[in-house]
Amino acid sequence: MTEYVNNPALWHRIQFAFTITYHYLFPQLTMGLAWFIVFWKWKALRTAEPRYEQAARFWTRIFGLNFALGVVTGLPMEFQFGTNWASFSRFSGNIIGQTLAMEGMFAFFLESALIGALIWGEKRLGPRAHFIASVGVATGSWLSGFFILVTNAFMQRPVGYALAPDGTLTLSSLSAYLGNQWAWIQFSHNQCAALVTGSFAITALGAFYTLRGVHAEQAKMYLRAGTIVGLAASVAVAFPTGDAQAKLVGEFQPVTLAAMEGRFESATHADVVLIGQPNVKEQRLDNPIALPGGLSFLAYGKFDSYVRGLNEFPRDTWPDNIELLYYAFHIMITLGTLFILLMAYANWQRWRGRLESHRGLLWVLLLAFPFPYIATSLGWMTSELGRQPWLIYGLLRTSDGYSKVVSDGDVVFTLIGFVALYFVLGLLFLYLVVREIFHGPREGAHA
Amino acid sequence: MVLVWYGIVAFMLSTYIVLDGRNFGVGMVQWLVARERAERRQVVAAIGPMWLWHEVWLVSSGGVLFVAFPRLLASAFSGYYLAMFLIVWSAILRGISIEVGGHVDDGMWQSFWDAVLFLSSVLLAVLFGAALGNVIRGVPLHEDGTFHMAFFTNFKPYGDVGLLDWYTVSVALFSVLALAAHGATYLAQKTEGPVHDRAARLSRQLWTLALPAFLLVSFLTWRVRPELLGGLTGRPLAWLGILFCTGCAGALAYALHRRQEQRAFVSATVLLQGIVVTGAIALYPVMLWSTLDRGDTLTADKVSAPHQSLVTATVWWPLAAVLAVVYCSSIVRFYRGKVGPSRDGQGLY
Numbered sequence: 081m082t083e084y085v086n087n088p089a090l091w092h093r094i095q096f097a098f099t100i101t102y103h104y105l106f107p108q109l110t111m112g113l114a115w116f117i118v119f120w121k122w123k124a125l126r127t128a129e130p131r132y133e134q135a136a137r138f139w140t141r142i143f144g145l146n147f148a149l150g151v152v153t154g155l156p157m158e159f160q161f162g163t164n165w166a167s168f169s170r171f172s173g174n175i176i177g178q179t180l181a182m183e184g185m186f187a188f189f190l191e192s193a194l195i196g197a198l199i200w201g202e203k204r205l206g207p208r209a210h211f212i213a214s215v216g217v218a219t220g221s222w223l224s225g226f227f228i229l230v231t232n233a234f235m236q237r238p239v240g241y242a243l244a245p246d247g248t249l250t251l252s253s254l255s256a257y258l259g260n261q262w263a264w265i266q267f268s269h270n271q272c273a274a275l276v277t278g279s280f281a282i283t284a285l286g287a288f289y290t291l292r293g294v295h296a297e298q299a300k301m302y303l304r305a306g307t308i309v310g311l312a313a314s315v316a317v318a319f320p321t322g323d324a325q326a327k328l329v330g331e332f333q334p335v336t337l338a339a340m341e342g343r344f345e346s347a348t349h350a351d352v353v354l355i356g357q358p359n360v361k362e363q364r365l366d367n368p369i370a371l372p373g374g375l376s377f378l379a380y381g382k383f384d385s386y387v388r389g390l391n392e393f394p395r396d397t398w399p400d401n402i403e404l405l406y407y408a409f410h411i412m413i414t415l416g417t418l419f420i421l422l423m424a425y426a427n428w429q430r431w432r433g434r435l436e437s438h439r440g441l442l443w444v445l446l447l448a449f450p451f452p453y454i455a456t457s458l459g460w461m462t463s464e465l466g467r468q469p470w471l472i473y474g475l476l477r478t479s480d481g482y483s484k485v486v487s488d489g490d491v492v493f494t495l496i497g498f499v500a501l502y503f504v505l506g507l508l509f510l511y512l513v514v515r516e517i518f519h520g521p522r523e524g525a526h527a
Numbered sequence: 528m529v530l531v532w533y534g535i536v537a538f539m540l541s542t543y544i545v546l547d548g549r550n551f552g553v554g555m556v557q558w559l560v561a562r563e564r565a566e567r568r569q570v571v572a573a574i575g576p577m578w579l580w581h582e583v584w585l586v587s588s589g590g591v592l593f594v595a596f597p598r599l600l601a602s603a604f605s606g607y608y609l610a611m612f613l614i615v616w617s618a619i620l621r622g623i624s625i626e627v628g629g630h631v632d633d634g635m636w637q638s639f640w641d642a643v644l645f646l647s648s649v650l651l652a653v654l655f656g657a658a659l660g661n662v663i664r665g666v667p668l669h670e671d672g673t674f675h676m677a678f679f680t681n682f683k684p685y686g687d688v689g690l691l692d693w694y695t696v697s698v699a700l701f702s703v704l705a706l707a708a709h710g711a712t713y714l715a716q717k718t719e720g721p722v723h724d725r726a727a728r729l730s731r732q733l734w735t736l737a738l739p740a741f742l743l744v745s746f747l748t749w750r751v752r753p754e755l756l757g758g759l760t761g762r763p764l765a766w767l768g769i770l771f772c773t774g775c776a777g778a779l780a781y782a783l784h785r786r787q788e789q790r791a792f793v794s795a796t797v798l799l800q801g802i803v804v805t806g807a808i809a810l811y812p813v814m815l816w817s818t819l820d821r822g823d824t825l826t827a828d829k830v831s832a833p834h835q836s837l838v839t840a841t842v843w844w845p846l847a848a849v850l851a852v853v854y855c856s857s858i859v860r861f862y863r864g865k866v867g868p869s870r871d872g873q874g875l876y
Binding site: 486508 | 591592595598600619622675840843848851854
């Protein structure tokens with residue numbers, strides 16, 4: 081931990097980590113819910129059954145609030161590239177700027193023009209145009225996720241660049257940059273996780289209404305849609321997308337993989353650790369419970385694959401917070417496994433027709449909704465802590481990327497400002513959403 | 528290539544200023560044109576479904592600046608560090624106040640968010656005005672292309688300047704006045720009932736004040752940055768810009784006089800954008816003056832991205848721009864017509 085205290089970029093990192101983690105609480109639900117709303121609006125168009133329209137309207141209200149919070153907390157992210165990471169922007173702005181500009185031009189214009197129509201214009205637009213607006217918003221939100229992940233993937237595994245004479249980077253191939261394998265795999269993994277968040281939220285509300293004995297017809301729809309998508313998405317997060325992601329880390333960031341697993345010694349038939357506490361000072365894992373050969377198999381496909389431990393790498397390329405990285409990764413994996421089990425059990429009970437009467441299970445489904453948020457946040461911590469000490473892997477160190485002209489005092493000031501403002505925004509959001517939930521889906525009311 | 532991208536940035540930023548400027552203006556004059564709760568909702572509903580894509584012009588301008596002039600973005604954003612975050616926080620509060628103000632049908636709730644809307648709108652108009660003033664006046668740029676600036680030093684626009692001095696403050700005040708006039712003009716053509724009558728009266732009054740204020744600010748600009756005058760007089764394109772702005776101002780005055788509200792609003796929009804673009808033409812190729820040493824001034828060539836990156840961006844940008852215009856114009860078309868005082872048709876705003 082001592083490296084942390086002496087790290088000149090420390091406050092910049094804390095501020096970025098805080099604002100991005102908080103921000104991402106909202107877009108993941110936006111991206112997860114969007115296609116449910118599209119689905120219900122489509123069913124409403126096809127069948128003219130009022131229950132679909134009612135569900136779409138209700139979730140659009142939640143969606144709108146969530147979207148608004150996502151927009152306003154997203155704005156600081158765009159600014160912070162310039163304000164806090166000026167050296168990084170000078171070094172690689174003409175590359176990562178491409179996707180940031182594309183996000184604005186291709187995704188945000190689409191989303192922002194149509195979200196107003198979605199929230200305000202049901203009467204004015206008529207059902208068909210309103211349905212198209214919902215498709216546009218959903219597409220826009222996924223597109224924006226894609227462009228951001230291409231940007232992040234460049235930082236994880238830089239491709240399509242060349243070194244300019246003045247020592248900065250320049251883009252040599254847009255197609256290589258956009259086609260970055262890391263981006264596509266991370267995008268699939270991330271979008272499946274967003275669907276997990278969305279389906280758990282919908283399931284939880286269905287469980288809540290069922291337990292209270294209100295809105296029975298709606299609750300049944302939510303439980304059905306939520307558990308089906310929830311199971312499919314939970315499985316897809318782990319396999320194939322999570323598996324492919326881990327293999328990428330093994331291939332391009334082997335030192336990160338070693339740190340994620342708390343492995344100090346290289347070995348063939350490397351164990352995968354289920355529980356254990358990394359002890360960086362003594363370079364070992366305390367109290368490990370491990371599956372023999374598991375890591376070799378998961379990372380490289382064969383039980384006798386050679387897995388390199390941290391000791392094979394120079395100390396100054398180790399991620400600088402191995403403990404946090406290790407726990408983030410392991411808790412994420414544990415939660416992901418529990419999600420699959422829970423959703424499989426819920427689907428089985430639903431198939432037997434017992435889900436609505438199984439109060440114990442409904443309680444678990446209700447209380448489960450925060451955990452996908454925790455899992456996604458931990459996943460991003462794994463990704464970003466694992467990238468350290470690099471800002472752009474192998475090209476620019478985080479300690480060289482921050483704004484030299486900005487004093488720590490300035491950053492601490494703005495960090496405090498963000499903490500205070502976001503605390504209030506969080507209260508406001510919870511109040512408004514809880515209020516909508518208690519109002520419930522209303523019959524016949526126009527949004 | 529650099530010139531093309533200078534033009535694109537100028538076009539996008541000026542578009543942002545006129546589009547979102549009207550929302551700042553509406554936020555600022557809300558309490559002047561709306562007396563009752565229902566009228567205030569009507570005012571918010573007049574911008575509710577639209578403000579977001581206006582703000583996206585800012586985000587996208589930032590993205591384009593990032594691609595084309597990464598060094599300028601890095602220097603300016605880190606140099607204006609605290610001011611940037613004041614803008615961000617005000618923008619957050621402004622967005623939230625529009626989105627949640629109508630969610631709860633309660634007088635105190637709505638008054639609170641209307642007050643937040645007013646304060647954040649004023650702050651945004653002041654900050655963007657001061658930022659414009661800073662671009663014209665220049666900042667204490669060092670040899671390595673960075674600067675770090677206090678909020679205020681001795682309030683003089685020379686040498687070791689701060690964010691605020693008598694020049695940038697006057698530009699900020701002018702920006703408040705002009706955007707308030709712009710917002711009132713927008714409300715006059717978008718609303719019905721008593722709000723409309725008050726907005727129409729207010730827009731005539733504010734524009735009457737704005738003209739002499741503009742002349743005064745122009746005079747101050749000439750004192751602070753005489754080079755701009757050279758840029759204006761030496762370029763045929765700038766002459767065209769001046770001619771165009773004069774025409775727009777004439778059209779605005781005529782439309783206001785004849786109570787043609789739609790035309791007045793269009794003229795006001797084009798006029799404001801024309802002024803900003805003409806200023807950009809006069810500035811070129813300077814992007815940020817140095818108040819310390821003329822040699823450290825950041826020009827477009829000095830801060831632009833490598834040629835290859837600009838060419839790449841030129842491939843996809845036109846397509847994206849066409850799509851953006853399609854989305855924006857369809858929502859404008861959907862949203863045409865007037866906003867009445869009844870809650871019906873105001874959606875959740």
